[in-house]
Structures are given as C-alpha cells and as structure tokens.
Amino acid sequence: MDYNRLGPSGSVTHPNQKDPATSLPEIQKKTKTKLILFTLALLIVAVVCFGIFAGIRAGGSDKHEPKLTRKPTREISRTCSKAQYPNLCIDTLLDFPGSLTADEQELIHISFNATLQSFSKALYSSSTISYTHMPPRVRSAYDSCLELLDDSVDALSRALSSVSSSNDESRSDVMTWLSSAMTNHDTCTDGFEEIEDGGGGGVKDQIIGAVKDLSEMVSNCLAIFSGNVKDLTGVPVVNNRRLLGEKETTEEFPIWLKRRDRELLGTPATAIQADITVSKDGTGTFKTIAEAIKKAPEHSSRRFVIYVKSGRYEEENLKVGRKKTNLMFIGDGKGKTVITGGKSITDDLTTFHTATFAATGAGFIVRDMTFENYAGPAKHQAVALRVGGDHAVVYRCNIIGYQDALYVHSNRQFFRECDIYGTVDFIFGNAAVILQSCNIYARKPMAQQKITITAQNRKDPNQNTGISIHACKLLATADLEASRGSFPTYLGRPWKLYSRVVYMMSDMGDHIDPRGWLEWNGPFALDTLYYGEYMNRGAGSGTGQRVKWPGYRVITSTVEASKFTVAQFIAGSAWLPSTGVAFFSGLSQ
Numbered sequence: 001m002d003y004n005r006l007g008p009s010g011s012v013t014h015p016n017q018k019d020p021a022t023s024l025p026e027i028q029k030k031t032k033t034k035l036i037l038f039t040l041a042l043l044i045v046a047v048v049c050f051g052i053f054a055g056i057r058a059g060g061s062d063k064h065e066p067k068l069t070r071k072p073t074r075e076i077s078r079t080c081s082k083a084q085y086p087n088l089c090i091d092t093l094l095d096f097p098g099s100l101t102a103d104e105q106e107l108i109h110i111s112f113n114a115t116l117q118s119f120s121k122a123l124y125s126s127s128t129i130s131y132t133h134m135p136p137r138v139r140s141a142y143d144s145c146l147e148l149l150d151d152s153v154d155a156l157s158r159a160l161s162s163v164s165s166s167n168d169e170s171r172s173d174v175m176t177w178l179s180s181a182m183t184n185h186d187t188c189t190d191g192f193e194e195i196e197d198g199g200g201g202g203v204k205d206q207i208i209g210a211v212k213d214l215s216e217m218v219s220n221c222l223a224i225f226s227g228n229v230k231d232l233t234g235v236p237v238v239n240n241r242r243l244l245g246e247k248e249t250t251e252e253f254p255i256w257l258k259r260r261d262r263e264l265l266g267t268p269a270t271a272i273q274a275d276i277t278v279s280k281d282g283t284g285t286f287k288t289i290a291e292a293i294k295k296a297p298e299h300s301s302r303r304f305v306i307y308v309k310s311g312r313y314e315e316e317n318l319k320v321g322r323k324k325t326n327l328m329f330i331g332d333g334k335g336k337t338v339i340t341g342g343k344s345i346t347d348d349l350t351t352f353h354t355a356t357f358a359a360t361g362a363g364f365i366v367r368d369m370t371f372e373n374y375a376g377p378a379k380h381q382a383v384a385l386r387v388g389g390d391h392a393v394v395y396r397c398n399i400i401g402y403q404d405a406l407y408v409h410s411n412r413q414f415f416r417e418c419d420i421y422g423t424v425d426f427i428f429g430n431a432a433v434i435l436q437s438c439n440i441y442a443r444k445p446m447a448q449q450k451i452t453i454t455a456q457n458r459k460d461p462n463q464n465t466g467i468s469i470h471a472c473k474l475l476a477t478a479d480l481e482a483s484r485g486s487f488p489t490y491l492g493r494p495w496k497l498y499s500r501v502v503y504m505m506s507d508m509g510d511h512i513d514p515r516g517w518l519e520w521n522g523p524f525a526l527d528t529l530y531y532g533e534y535m536n537r538g539a540g541s542g543t544g545q546r547v548k549w550p551g552y553r554v555i556t557s558t559v560e561a562s563k564f565t566v567a568q569f570i571a572g573s574a575w576l577p578s579t580g581v582a583f584f585s586g587l588s589q
Contacts, residue, residue: 325362366393473506475511534556
C-alpha cells in the first residue's frame with residue numbers, strides 16, 4: 001500500500017509528474033551543427049524503419065511489440081489470444097527453447113517456466129545491490145521487494161509443479177499462487193512509488209527495471225491457464241456440487257484442518273501440550289515471542305504449537321516467515337494475550353513493514369490473541385496484523401488499529417469470530433479471504449476523515465481474490481457513536497482496477513452511509529470493480545440510495561452469492577475443516 005492513500009477525505013493526491021522538456025542550445029560553433037545533422041540522419045533512418053514495420057505494432061493490444069524476425073506458430077497465436085498482453089506472450093514463448101514444436105498444453109508449461117525464470121533473474125539482480133547505502137525509506141522498500149520476490153519464486157515453483165493436474169483443488173492452488181505472485185510484484189513497486197527517481201543511489205530505478213514486465217507475465221499465465229472460463233463475478237468455475245443426498249457442511253469445526261488441529265482449536269489453552277511456551281514472568285520456555293519464532297522449525301510438516309501466556313508483549317515487527325510452515329499460536333484470550341506495537345509509515349517504513357505481527361508461512365493458525373497497532377490516526381498507515389500465508393486461519397482474535405489495521409495481503413485466509421477495529425481502509429489487501437461471524441468496528445478517525453472499511457486491490461480480472469464478509473456485524477465504537485454525524489462510514493473503496501468485495505447476510509448499523517461505497521479517485525474502477533450486497537439486515541443495510549456504479553450490484557441469486565462462501569471462494573471443503581475452526585461452508589448459518 002502506498003502514500004497515495006493519505007487523503008483524509010477519501011480523495012487521492014498523486015505526486016506531480018513533470019513533462020520531460022528538451023531544448024537545443026544555441027548553436028554557436030560549427031561542430032555543434034555537424035552533431036545536429038548527424039542526429040537528424042539517425043532519426044531519418046529510425047523513421048524509415050518504423051514506417052516499414054508500423055503495421056505490426058498496429059495489430060497488438062498491449063505496449064509490447066513482438067520481435068520482427070520470428071513468426072509465431074498457430075498454437076502460440078491461439079494460446080496468446082487469451083492473454084491480456086498478447087505481444088509479450090508471443091515474445092515470451094518464442095524466446096523459450098522448444099516452443100515452436102509445442103502444443104497448447106506444453107505452451108502453458110513454457111509460459112510458467114519462463115515467468116519463473118524471469119522472477120529468479122529479477123531476485124538475483126536485485127540482491128546484488130544489497131550493500132548499497134540507502135536512506136531508511138528506500139531500504140524499507142528495497143527489503144520488501146527482496147522478500148516479496150523470494151516469496152514469488154516459491155509460489156511460481158509450486159504453481160509450475162501443479163499445472164498439469166486436472167483436479168479442481170490443484171487448479172485452485174495454481175490460480176492462488178499465480179495471484180499471489182502478481183500481488184507481491186505490485187506490493188514491491190507500490191513501496192517505491194513515492195520515492196524520487198534516483199533516490200538512494202538509483203536503487204528505485206534498478207529495482208523497477210529488474211521487475212519490468214513481471215506482473216504482465218503472471219497475468220498472461222493466469223489468462224492462458226484459466227482459459228478465461230469464469231462466470232460474471234470473475235470467480236473461476238469450480239465443480240463444487242455435493243453428492244446426491246449429502247448435506248451442507250455445518251460442522252462445529254471446519255473441514256480443511258486435520259483432526260489434531262480441530263482438537264487444538266477447541267481445547268482450553270491450559271490443557272494443550274505446547275511445543276514452546278512464552279511467558280513474560282519466566283515460567284515458560286522463553287520470555288519473548290521473537291525467541292519462540294526463531295526456535296520453531298522450518299518447513300515443518302506437522303503442527304508446531306506456540307502457547308503465549310497472558311501479558312502485554314510489545315515486540316514490534318514480529319514475523320513468521322515463509323519457511324516457518326504449520327505454526328499455531330495460542331493465547332489466553334482476547335485482551336489477555338496482547339501483541340502490540342506502534343510502527344507507521346511516519347517511521348520511514350513501507351506499509352508492508354509497519355505490521356506489529358506478520359505471517360507468511362503456509363498453514364499459519366492463531367487463536368485467542370490480540371494484535372494491536374497504537375500509532376493512532378494521525379500517523380496514517382499502521383498495520384496491526386499482516387497475513388500472507390496460504391491456508392491461514394485467525395480465530396477468536398482482536399485486530400486493533402486505525403488506518404490499515406488488518407492487511408489480508410495474499411493467498412487464502414479465513415477469519416472467524418474476530419473483532420476488528422479501524423478507521424480508513426482498515427481491512428485491505430488482495431487475499432482470497434472470508435471473514436465469518438466477526439464484529440467489525442468503525443472507530444473515530446481524524447477530523448474531516450471518512451471511514452472506509454475495505455480497500456481491496458485486485459488488479460487483474462483473472463485473479464481469484466477478494467474480500468467476502470459473511471454473517472458479520474458492522475458496529476460503531478462508543479466514541480464514534482457520540483460524533484457519528486461528522487464521520488460517514490462506507491463499506492469500501494476500490495484500491496485497484498478490479499477491486500472485489502461482498503457483504504452477505506450481515507448486520508449493518510446505522511453508521512453506514514446510505515450510499516454504501518466511496519470512490520477512490522473520480523471514476524477510477526467504477527465499471528470494472530465488483531461490489532455486491534446479499535440479504536444484509538439492520539438500519540444501514542438499505543440499498544435504495546446505494547451508488548449507481550456499473551460494477552455495483554444487489555445480489556439476488558443464491559447461485560451468485562454462493563460463489564463467495566467458504567465452500568467455493570476459498571475451497572474450504574478441501575482444507576478448512578482440518579483447522580478445527582467453527583464455520584459454515586454455504587450460505588446457511
């Protein structure tokens with residue numbers, strides 16, 4: 001997330017863009033005249049060449065021109081016709097050995113392979129400047145990019161290994177990991193957006209150059225893999241039909257977790273045999289959470305449990321990295337086990353690096369804890385909890401902050417029975433995430449600010465991401481209730497072009513503005529976003545005065561609404577039950 005979201009009134013201010021201006025110096029010497037004539041001669045040659053080949057560019061639909069000396073095969077042309085950037089797709093495939101004799105299925109493999117290689121090269125070239133002296137803000141953006149590129153290489157490697165599988169679960173995995181790689185790229189470049197060109201010894205220019213075209217390459221992989229087979233919501237079509245006579249899942253604990261995980265989520269903390277216990281009074285294995293995370297194994301295939309006893313742990317920027325898989329954190333309850341910090345972008349950090357607690361390891365689970373960022377509304381972006389791990393579960397937790405409190409960054413996530421507090425864009429990111437049976441509290445912001453609950457940043461129409469808020473309560477804190485007329489609250493605003501958010505069967509308080517939704521910047525994304533409301537209730541749920549944007553809809557079809565349930569949107573029937581978190585897979589409660 002970038003500095004462009006500082007506008008307290010919901011408006012966006014962008015850095016001034018200066019038009020490049022060139023002027024010839026006054027010619028005083030004959031040598032300069034010769035130089036100009038030579039330059040003009042070169043320009044004439046260039047114009048002639050352009051005239052010869054102009055027809056080729058006219059046929060493309062993106063900024064990339066295919067190389068002129070090679071002709072794509074019929075299979076390459078057919079494959080790339082599905083891509084958002086067909087010219088780049090053609091060049092990518094033609095550059096790869098074996099593409100001229102490959103069929104369409106093999107070309108999908110080649111596209112994935114070429115994209116993975118490009119990300120790997122970008123990571124390598126970016127890492128070579130790690131010892132360059134950088135100002136703190138540049139260093140934060142640079143470090144974010146290295147981490148995100150590394151995560152993308154891992155995600156693309158997994159996608160490549162699963163691309164041949166024909167089952168629905170594997171297809172969902174591939175779509176998720178590709179979407180994650182694209183989100184990582186965007187987060188990297190967003191971090192540099194407010195840094196002047198050349199800032200920090202030209203680090204920005206080097207990184208932006210290294211990652212050039214990577215997002216477009218992932219977009220092409222998404223398009224040719226999915227075949228653009230999706231319904232009107234943009235959700236890839238997945239076979240979720242139940243067997244005849246099979247009832248909808250309404251188990252006490254969900255289906256994606258293993259039996260032991262279900263037991264852990266339902267067992268009192270004091271009765272659990274944890275692998276590590278953290279206690280501030282010295283009665284545990286460690287006194288700090290940071291020590292516990294460091295001690296946890298990497299690439300664990302079994303559930304590793306860290307029990308954090310009650311106490312206030314002020315340990316800023318805690319992180320469960322990608323290699324720390326299948327970690328589970330258990331606290332003594334909301335407001336009892338509290339992890340708190342106060343980092344914000346005013347500390348010369350990217351939004352990505354302000355998180356009090358961050359988790360990117362797959363299989364991350366946490367229950368009965370509070371995550372807080374107390375930086376306050378005046379310090380703008382300040383994340384309490386950032387989650388980017390696939391198959392993540394957050395159960396019975398508090399997430400307390402102001403702007404950007406909860407960062408649902410990427411991959412598949414499930415939140416259940418959580419209390420989430422914030423002001424501006426306080427649930428944001430590009431995961432495929434469902435918040436179920438949660439309390440979402442709008443709190444009093446700075447003067448003249450408008451409260452926006454969500455800011456979803458889906459960039460590509462083939463990404464399987466979005467925010468689904470299901471059977472939740474939208475509430476106002478006491479301080480907002482006392483001055484509610486001064487601070488309108490909106491359900492969300494579109495951070496990126498294909499922003500997607502739905503509210504289903506939720507109770508909306510009367511603090512919700514009758515328009516419901518807020519523009520990001522004029523007409524931006526209003527015809528490409530997907531914002532939906534389905535069978536909500538409460539004083540703020542009326543749709544009669546809602547916005548009239550082309551992308552907004554009141555959902556009336558249960559078939560359409562079901563696309564955003566646990567069973568279909570995050571493939572919950574395959575992985576969620578094993579976590580042990582109570583959930584319902586369909587629309588029923």
